Amino acid sequence: MLIAVIDIGSNAVRFVVTDQTDSDAARNLPVVFQDRARISIFDALASSKDKRISSSVMSKLRVSIERFDKICRSLRVPDENVTVFGTEASRTASNAPELLNMIQDINAHWDVSLLSPRKEATYGAMGIAASYYEVNGIFMDLGGGSIQISWVSSVGGTFRMSDSAVSLPFGAAALSQSMRMMKMNDLRSQIASAFHSAFKTIKLPFPLKGANLYLSGGGFRGLGCLAMSVLSDDEYYPVPIINGYCCTLRDVEKVSQMQVNDKMSDKLEDVFRISKRRASQLPGVLILTQALIQTAPNLGSIYFCQGGIKEGFLYSQLEDDVRRKDPLVTCTIISAKPACAKIFDLMVYAMSSFTPMYISKRILPAAVNLLYYHSSYTKDVQATSALTIAVSGALSGTFGLSHVDRALLGIVLCERWGGEVFDERVLGRLCELVVSETKSGQGLAYMFWSYYISKLSAVLVDLFPAGVVDDPGRVSIKLLTDEPDLVVVELTLVKDDPFVVSSWDRIESLEKKVNKFKKKYSISNVPRMQFKLHLE
Structure with missing residues (x-):
């Protein structure tokens, strides 16, 4: 059974087709096709006085989605198996209904929606669960406009998360903007205070001290790639894959203390798998990381995850007996x-x-x-x-x-x-x-x-x-x-x-x-x- 997903994120639009025919292979979310369009709705809203997605960006979205529609047809993905959802930026756009209507105009049989903050957090947490055999700890999904925070547990195929997940306005792109308008110490203190409140709100079922931390989202993946480069000293890190990378909080602290300045992004572009855009956002991610360590200095292991909202959605479609498989x-x-x-x-x-x-x-x-x-x-x-x-x-x-x-x-x-x-x-x-x-x-x-x-x-x-x-x-x-x-x-x-x-x-x-x-x-x-x- 082929299933397709279009994830309209803040910084990019992601497309994927997976094959869940084989009950064993389905646990690995096997990809038939995947692609990514560099279309930033967050930037479009930031440059608009009334938070509208501009006509030029809307046109780019239409072309990308029409292209994917043709790919789905060529692969014979049933229309009813195609799900389209928008996240934070799409949800807050003043012309969000226009976006939904445009997508339905391309294919009226698709399931199209704007995810609620709760549903976005749930799929983000499930993306973490899909990324490893078992998980148990705090999860953070860093998008372009916001960061989702919760705790997550997936053991023996049983998935649980906080009933009160928190969304904070400190996404990677949003942080870049804030750094231009605020002093870094003030921004760091503001984020630390928000983290402190968030940890109380999500009602951890385990002690914060020693808790594992699972990080997802493009900004955190950039942090992971930087960590692999910095912590390997003169030796190369042998696995060029971000999902599954693990390090200690002290390791992350060492990376976060890198000097943050305007020249930093140029150097970051030389690091494997750090794009120009991601490099420009990493200084803000490092400030976020410093605030996190300030708030929770005794966290356990740090796990980096490729699984995001679209992987979480696909994982949510699996039967419990499939989720239990290794x-x-x-x-x-x-x-x-x-x-x-x-x-x-x-x-x-x-x-x-x-x-x-x-x-x-x-x-x-x-x-x-x-x-x-x-x-x-x-x-x-x-x-x-x-x-x-x-x-x-x-x-x-x-x-x-x-x-x-x-x-x-x-x-x-x-x-x-x-x-x-x-x-x-x-x-x-x-x-x-x-x-x-x-x-x-x-x-x-x-x-x-x-x-x-x-x-x-x-x-x-x-x-x-x-x-x-x-x-x-x-x-x-x-x-x-x-x-x-x-x-x-x-x-x-x-x-x-x-x-x-x-x-x-x-x-x-x-x-x-x-x-x-x-x-x-x-x-x-x-x-x-x-x-x-x-x-x-």
Whole structure:
């Protein structure tokens, strides 16, 4: 089922067509077509004494929307599946009815409306929920004219948010105007006071101290791109995707303290994914960020999101059982060979109770689905292509993944193919990302268990190299010992089976490889692994 959305925002008009036919893939909001028209209704209203959308801007809107109408027809999107909505700027335009009539004139069968502040906040929060597997914290959606603030929770497919979301007139474009009319200290104090009141109004169900913060909207995405550049020092940041980027409040504070002056925007344009317009608005965003830190100096992790109002609308159309699905698994399941189900069942028996659930419940099934993906590649590029599959490869455009998801999935698959890559720096930076962006010091443990999965799964693939299970009894796995300092795994294999014989060297070296990895990186919070091999 194809669904199309036109999101008439303050700074731009966004168009998207998604395919929700497959119940698994639907969780990733798969894009068939997307586009963006740089038409700023906010600027049009700002230059109008009576807050009207000018005839020239209206003409540009008509051309863009007529173009999208033809695209929808060429893709055979049913008219009843096209939704058009305007947000803050459209809602406040004195000639908003004229805008709606113009759109209905283009296609009378479309669902066209102006979102209420409450509905806009709801779709914004749902856009955050769509951006990750699970979310729980404060969300802020920075538009051109306003910023929406609420708390959001989406766990196990159950979505909740504040009944009293707040909209403040501090959008990215609005802040640029305010900076020309007010002293920065006065503006910062005004915003901080508004934030203080907003946090009371939204009635947080959790302490403000330590709460996660989810940031969406073009202005905040610019802040995230700047953070990736500034915080990486002389090294490049290895994932060129804003959605899923995570850093600490102290990191954001460091970025926000950059000197704000007229020359700043010229330098910002050199930063990856910061346009001229976004660069011109970033000084105001930094003032906003300073006010936020002043108001809430003890926030937890900061998560940047691509998901906005249109993604939130699409997410709202999904059934609860689809929302519950893990986007990391749903984006990989289409690539699974028949043998992957057998290998996954075997791997589950090899998991310890000390294996982090993130690894056993999310990384493991996703990685197993892709074990054969690079089989047709030449040996020269198998490990390298596998490493970057979710960073710049086939899954880089997949929605709903964190940067740690992308890095670990690539690392597991890379090591499954031997780990010899063209550029060791890429592997090193992705490993550093996992360690630095993982909470509670679990980064090295994640690396260990990922390495363990990669080496054991490589053995199992050798036993079923064609991706089909010709003999289910060729191998069985049993967990014999599961202690904090020792895990013993028994592999029972069929004696004289040609697949077992040809793989025997790799099977025998399993224990040595895994424990050597643990020792090399001095990983203390994981057990020593022992493999008992039994032939029958």
